[in-house]
Amino acid sequence: MAALYEGYTLCGLVPSQNLFNSGIRGIEAERDGDHVIVTNSTRSVTLYKVSDQKPLGSWTVKQGQTLTCSVVYNSQTKEYVSVADHKVVRIWNEGDASLDKAFKATVTSDIWRVHCLPGGKPVVLFQRGAVRLLDSLLAAPQQPIEEVLAQEETIRWSTDLMADSQQFVVFITEQKGDHVLYLQRLNPNTLHRYRLEREEPGLFPLSFCATCRDEHVCLLYLYPNGHMYHSEVSMRGLGADEGAKALPLPRIRLLGLPVSEGVLEAATALVLDDAHVAVVGVPHPSAGTGKNYLCIWNTNFQTVQAGKEISGKIYGQLWTYSNKLFIPHGKTLSVIPYECLKVSLASALGKLRQRESEVSTAPASVPSWNNILHGEKAQPSTVETRKSRTSRRFRSLSCLTMDQVLALIKTAPVEEVQKEVEGLLSRTDLQGLQPSVGQIASTLVSRSLADPAFYTQSTLVQLVRTQSLCHSVCPDLVLLALERKDYFLCQLCLQFFPDIPEVVTCACLKAFISMPDVDAEKVSLEPDGVSFMKSLLAREDDQVGLQNGFSPALHDEDRSEPLVGSHAISQARAEDKEKNSTPSEQICPVSLNKAVLINEVLLTPYSGGFLLPHLKDLSSQHVVLFLQYLHFLYRKYSQDASSQMSGVRSPSLTQVMDWVSLLLDAHFTVLVMTPEAKGLLLSFHRFVKSQVRLVSELGKIEGGLKELCNLKVKDDVGQYSIEVIELL
Template sequence: MAAFKPHYTLCPLLGAHNLVGVSADKEERTILVTLGPNIIVKQKLSDQKPLKSWSTRQSNQITCKSVYNGINDKYVCVLNRKHICMWSEEESNLEDVKKHTFSSNIHTIHASPGKSSIIVYDNGYSESLEVGLTKRKDVKPNLLEQGETVSKSYLERVKDQTVLILSTSKNKVYFVRLTSDGSPDGNLNFSLTKGDNCRNIGMTVVNDNANIVTILVLWSDGELVQYSEQGAILATYTLSGICLTNPVAMVMLDSTHIAIYGADVSEEGAVLMLFDLKFGMSVSNRKLKFFCDPPHMYCLPSNNVLLLCIVQNLVVVPYVLQPSLLWNLIDSKQVRDSSAKPEVAAWGGESEKPSIPNPLKFRKTETNKLSNSLWESNACSSRIFDELLPFLKEDKDIDGICLLLSSVKDLPEKWLADLLNFSLEGTIAEGDSRSKMLEILLSISYSDVVLLNHIRRALTTKSTIKLLEHLAQLLKDCKFSGDVGTIQPDFGQLVDWISLILDAHHHELLIAGTDDQVKQLIKQLGQLVGESYEFLDSLGQSEPLITLLEQKRRPPENRRKDWYAIEVVRLL
């Protein structure tokens, strides 16, 4: 399965705002780091010491990332959006290198492996580096509308065709087909809009290396939308675990994986996420202590590394990409039951098994009618919960909720977190309906990765403290193995719940640490953990004797009969 490897610091920076860009160099595992306003560094990925560096005067500011042009074996950069500077690796001072002045403002330069680099102008026009140098005094025709400029650009190859994707200042996207000399040969464009309150906080392109280039846009409502060249929506994903009020950086890793870097949902630190487009879910996460705004992230697919700007450093994050398997994403420890007998369905034939009567009976007639309709239509469990739980919560039908939880399995994690908070709003007494509902909820299996974010959003600080107190009391009275046939959570489930709640609300508990109730709670949890360790240690000492009994062997006799021991022997 795809995953991140341990990251490390490559080189110091002058600050996130001064990082202009990163690009691949001609040698394998070397990169060009362009530091604004006037420094270019050649760096090896495995060495913090720079291999080479070049600089310009303060007045000649570098305005886009520097690239290596393989056609003439030279490096290229843009100065003050008007001048192109080309030099060989042997050069030491860029002020001595000839500068080519252009009549139109240059947005950026894209390297194209095996071909000439492509110049992209502010008005959307493009051409190859060689053609641009010969026609640098010509006024470039506008590809964009009047007053519209390029804000982001991506260069992709689809079979033998080069495609330039432009994102503009007026929230439009252009898919431009390029000719052999890099000039535009027709384009498709559409406007990026999604409601009045939604804004674009991140985007990237996806190339399936066959015949389709699409664009991925992350909106501020948490939806990750994939658009075609014509602007049609191809897929929609829901993204969680990342702050949607700050900008987000996204890059393509391959045709089915993207990397997402943004502020953590708690707005403390940052999160680096590896997202699988095939299954529409995150398959790997990396928590980082600091978030840099604006976020900078670059990908070098040939080296399988990401480069992030974190505080004052450029950080390398290696990654590995493997096809994701569904059983790995759901539960890698799940063992397949080979003894289960298969059922053969006779499609189109009459079922010999009579229909199961609806066990759900509630207080209100309207809720019963809705329940019968869902049961007769064989609705999935998630739909049953989505339809019935809002009405049951509104009626405060605790017994009805308990009946629903006992009769229908696979409670979604969002409802598990919501019902936990609902059960903790009232007074919990031993043996009452709320206590019973809480025991059922704590006994339900769940995915901790999915539930963690829902717990952070759903549970208030008051409910968190109340739940931890309840869990501590259950842990104190619990046996190490739960009784079969009861709905009470066993020892392992209680430990997992306490760990999950502490992980989800660690910051809130840290802030409330001066409160006497919280102090007493933490002290009680510490005592329970210590007692559990002592109990497990005692069991560990008994294990060898039990093993000998199973093997029908006697324990070894103590052959030393003396009641003293010689500690020091001195030889003269």
């Protein structure tokens, strides 16, 4: 998963008159991730502190001179390196007020760029392909520079990489439509060439990006038709120079980005990590034409993870440092923070927070990846379940094909649609039907949204129960269920969909809390959740126990010393029983069915960073009611550890406290100012204090046990002895 956060302006721009150039030649990192150097395309360079959005220093070359490559920072010497008019190298530090007195040297050949990695030495790449360390070049500025490239061959892009303690300069050239990747190793000095495959006639790469991963140079490049390719070069087999021979470089197409009209003109792609790519200048898949977007794509699953509309003209430039994207657009250079979470199949489907008992009882009807990819046959079931008996009974109901059923859904009445879909599901293997279940569900949902009189509740429930659906396949299903107040279908979706977005989770929570109790009692729900709540509500209120060293009865008053011994505990229980003779905290603040539905929300996978903004949309009345219910669950769990039943749909104490923390983070001011929440907050505060006290006491016990283990035991203590052990 990935997210783009609210951006801010670093500085203004002065674009060129033709509006094809942003006016920025390059942005380089300085001493740390909060300092960058912005090089103007003409004469000036400015040092910015990003978090403060202000310049710390600025330098300008004389009138008539031009900075011809971006200025870099040498972290070893704390100096800046620039190139003016392709041949004049200047070096200065932050304390220098003017470039007139800075060190300068003129070289014999035109320079393409100076590269410098953090902690590395500056490297000079000449326009004709030669490479020199800056120190060796400045030792003899007039030394002859060889020509590596052919006569009509020109450099289009370059960078430098550090891999396995070796420094590489990577650059790409173009000659008559052919592009060649050059890989220059500095120590030992070797050069290798690789020829890129051609795209359609007349299409040349718009942008390049290179990273180092697992001893491979990974190249990413984007074409105007939206095709994004990935190529790798292993550094293990790099030996001596291979002369002028350019080896073919295989490529893999990572993404086919949307192109609205014609071809892309000013677009660029930038690698953020192993699975995420930032793209600017490419239309958003769900947005209309004429809008500029910055998007983060997941290359593993080929989906847009985050998108942000960018105002003004896009110049096809993008840089990233310290989880911040720097993008010039219009007359502004903006900084947009981003976050990319570690990507796996589980994280793509949702942050699963299940107990071991839930994982062990996962339904066996979900096909494995081996079955899907390699066609391995699933083990046949020897037990005929109720679902298989139903399937056998309806096996001869329908003989329509999938396309015929989809066409029928769009026009036929509800009864006929239900009959044909049920017949199709009964006569087809569910594992082989998985790709088609999404089409059926999407078609049913589309018609239900367009036609208020059409709604096939039983068919949608049957499709969800196949466990071949997820929210990504049919994103409007849960919202349709909320619109039709079909809370049973909502419950099933929350149970079976592992990828429900946080905004949909909060929409379900709001609907469940605001639902009248009269309507809630009319809903038929899954029996597991209902049985758990009935068991929880039926437990005796005076049943008090210790959970993780904490009992609410023992800490209703803030005692300075803990009670010790069974007599003290019994006395505290008796006192607390008198205090709580009217236990309003022991009464569930919501009805049984409403509590069951809220429990499904508590069990739904989520990511806290994405959930918090949507949780803030709850009203103060709903927040207090939700907190009261969480407090009710916490009290029940604290009094009786057996309240957390295994094998049923019941939230754990950890999940309850996680939601309490989220609710406090989202509505802290509201809760502090609400009188009804005061007692709840004090109760949770006592719980936290008791946990701190418990951990402190456990630490003392741990120290005592360690001292006992360290004591030397005497081999011969005689027939009788008294030994005193003192723990300090």
